[in-house]
Amino acid sequence: MALSSAEIASRYGQALFDVAESKDITSQTATELVELQTVITEQPDLLVFFASPQITKEAKNEMLQSMQTNASQLVKDFLQMLSDYGRLQNVIDIIDEFNRLNDEKNGTVRVKVTTAIELDDEQKAKLSAKFAQVVGANKVVLEPVVDEEIIGGVVLRSRDNIYDGSVKSKIDKIKRLLLN
Structure with a gap:
């Protein structure tokens, strides 16, 4: 039975987090993973390259080695394992799961803040x-x-909460009240 992307992300993300935590390098690993995620996000064809059956294993290994150049041993081993098991296409989801676990451990909440105008630093x-x-x-x-x-x-909007204090939502609420 094949694993879903969510199951893969959960298992591999948890395993990576556990190893990083046992070595007391979660912060360093999180920083490296953000850099890796940025590279992959900016070059989406990279994951297509690794998933393509037309690309030789040697070419994939060369590309993987170039990605591992400045990485810690843990991140190198992580990427190699994903390559060996054909899971590189799941790397973004795995990194997201690692970040979620790291945020949970540190009491950090990530929030998407939508406003009509750009906020200055003081407002943020x-x-x-x-x-x-x-x-x-x-x-x-x-x-x-x-x-x-x-x-x-x-x-x-955070993972668990949505607080909508927008003028648009208030107008929509008034419209619904008037129409009833």
Whole structure:
């Protein structure tokens, strides 16, 4: 029975996190994985390259070695294992799972913040501090998104919560009340 992408991400992400934690290098590993994720995101054909049956194993190994040049031994071993088991196409999901586990351990919450205009640093800091208070987090990492369609206000989306304080949602609520 084949494993789903979610199962693969969960198992491999948990295993990688456990090894990094046992070696007390979760922070370093997380930093390396963010860099790896950035490279893969910027070069989406990279995963197609590794998945392609037309590409020789030697060419894939050469590419993998070039990706491992400045990596720690743990990340090198991780990438080699994914290659050996044909799981490189799942690397982004596995990194996301590792990051989720690392965030959970550190009390960090990642929040997508949608506003109609770009927030300045002071606004981001206040929003981050207030949201950390509300959800009981040690740290809040904001991912700002500008969407003029919300008109005003703010929409906060974390893994577990959505707080919609946008003007658009308030107008929509008034419309629904008037139509009933």
